[in-house]
Amino acid sequence: MLEVQGVCKSFDGRPILQDVSFKVQPGEIRVIVGLNGSGKTTLLKIIAGLLRPDRGKIWLGGQEVTHLPPEERRVGYVPQHPALFHHLTVEGNVFYGLKGKPSDSFIGKILDMLGLRDFLSRRPEELSGGYKSRVSLARALAPRPRCLLLDEPLSGFDLAIKGRLLPQFKRVLELLQVPVVFVTHDPWEAEELGHSFSVIVQGQVWEVPSAEAAFEILKESFCEEGAVVGI
Amino acid sequence: MKKNIMEVVYIPLFALLVVFPLLMLILRLEPKGLAQTFSDPFFWKSVYLTFWAALGAALLSLILAIGFGYYHLFKPRSAIYKLAFLMNELPLALPHTVAGLALLIAFGRRTMGFLGETGLAFTPTAVVIAMFLASYPLAARALTAGLDSMAKEVIEVARTLGDTPVEAYFKVALPSVRGALFSGFVLAYARALSEFATVALFGGNVAGRTQVLASYVFSQIEAGHLEMAVAAGAFSLVWSLAVVSLLSFRRLIRC
Numbered sequence: 001m002l003e004v005q006g007v008c009k010s011f012d013g014r015p016i017l018q019d020v021s022f023k024v025q026p027g028e029i030r031v032i033v034g035l036n037g038s039g040k041t042t043l044l045k046i047i048a049g050l051l052r053p054d055r056g057k058i059w060l061g062g063q064e065v066t067h068l069p070p071e072e073r074r075v076g077y078v079p080q081h082p083a084l085f086h087h088l089t090v091e092g093n094v095f096y097g098l099k100g101k102p103s104d105s106f107i108g109k110i111l112d113m114l115g116l117r118d119f120l121s122r123r124p125e126e127l128s129g130g131y132k133s134r135v136s137l138a139r140a141l142a143p144r145p146r147c148l149l150l151d152e153p154l155s156g157f158d159l160a161i162k163g164r165l166l167p168q169f170k171r172v173l174e175l176l177q178v179p180v181v182f183v184t185h186d187p188w189e190a191e192e193l194g195h196s197f198s199v200i201v202q203g204q205v206w207e208v209p210s211a212e213a214a215f216e217i218l219k220e221s222f223c224e225e226g227a228v229v230g231i
Numbered sequence: 232m233k234k235n236i237m238e239v240v241y242i243p244l245f246a247l248l249v250v251f252p253l254l255m256l257i258l259r260l261e262p263k264g265l266a267q268t269f270s271d272p273f274f275w276k277s278v279y280l281t282f283w284a285a286l287g288a289a290l291l292s293l294i295l296a297i298g299f300g301y302y303h304l305f306k307p308r309s310a311i312y313k314l315a316f317l318m319n320e321l322p323l324a325l326p327h328t329v330a331g332l333a334l335l336i337a338f339g340r341r342t343m344g345f346l347g348e349t350g351l352a353f354t355p356t357a358v359v360i361a362m363f364l365a366s367y368p369l370a371a372r373a374l375t376a377g378l379d380s381m382a383k384e385v386i387e388v389a390r391t392l393g394d395t396p397v398e399a400y401f402k403v404a405l406p407s408v409r410g411a412l413f414s415g416f417v418l419a420y421a422r423a424l425s426e427f428a429t430v431a432l433f434g435g436n437v438a439g440r441t442q443v444l445a446s447y448v449f450s451q452i453e454a455g456h457l458e459m460a461v462a463a464g465a466f467s468l469v470w471s472l473a474v475v476s477l478l479s480f481r482r483l484i485r486c
Contacts, residue, residue: 045387048387048391049390049391050387050390050391069390069395070387070390070391071390071391071392071393071394071395071398073391074393075391076391077387077388077391079384079387079388080384081382081384083382083384083385083387083388084385085385085389085403085406085407086407087406087407087409096389096392097392097393099393136388139388139392140388140391140392143392143393145391
């Protein structure tokens, strides 16, 4: 289980996250929605160990990992842009986190489910955007992380590509049976993938019953912020 | 057709200040000067020393630039990075005679006397160090520019996949910016080839021992052998052109 306990983070005195707490069970996909700059990526980076929280704790599988560096947390991270290693092939990217350990049937299953089997010898620059995203996901999954964090991995794709990618992503995420945090702006993605939903508003995370409710709160907060800045 | 202001100003100035002097050097070449220079063993010794010393200086520059790049990427707020950043830029502004003097004091007879009568000064090693001081900032700049253009997420992902900062730097960051590494090496080598004042002061200008090509040209001018200076200068020009062409070659092979 992933547990975020009272996490606070400020940048240059400006609070980004305030007393954020939530739990994600193994096999659960928690969708988090929020406006740009609301702290979604900051929250993921704190869970991954890429940023230190000012206060609060992170627990993973019953172990407190707040002070562990990212390389010791075993957290899979899929950033918004695929961030593939361009000096390596698709195979080199996917197997990167295994550190020479032999591959098992799990990785074979991931490659098949994501349709990457025939692309292993290709270079990242030879792939379309959709395939780059699949490689990025397969790379994060291959070392069997204890938790998976996805930061808008499907943003920038049109509906047709999303329509093909979403079911594949969902099947693969469910295969791993670990806590998944999925950040998105897209109600469709949230609806298709999410088991539980949260919304970040003014640095605080609120749990909501559905994707619809999450986007309703987001819309209201956008109108309020818009009114403040005169939109 | 009406020409714009840039064409009117840029092209004549470029032609006058860059192309014209180099063209005049080539036009002053004489067969006699070429024959005399190419049969002078000291010329070839200076070429030999310049080649190897510049290579050594460029390699040393690259090694230090790689160290600096690590701090640039992972510890940009550390005191050592801030100091190194300032010191990196210094050799660009510092008169080369001052740099040579500093090296002479630091590695000369008084501090390094146990190594020999003149310490490290006036030895081929001194030539490498003097060239390094001039060329290192260019290697560091090229590498950090490459690292800045690299997506930071690449490093973040490598860290979550189990890499320590050092592993992520060597296994992901540096291979991702190998083009910048190559540029840094070539720029450092090119700068080392052209260094004169620091080399002359710290390395000396001992024909056949510490005389580099730039010093050889200077010595020939001083001795009144203009035709030999022109021949050595033209040789140096072709060499420099070949080196800087490597930067274009890099773009061609998409290194």
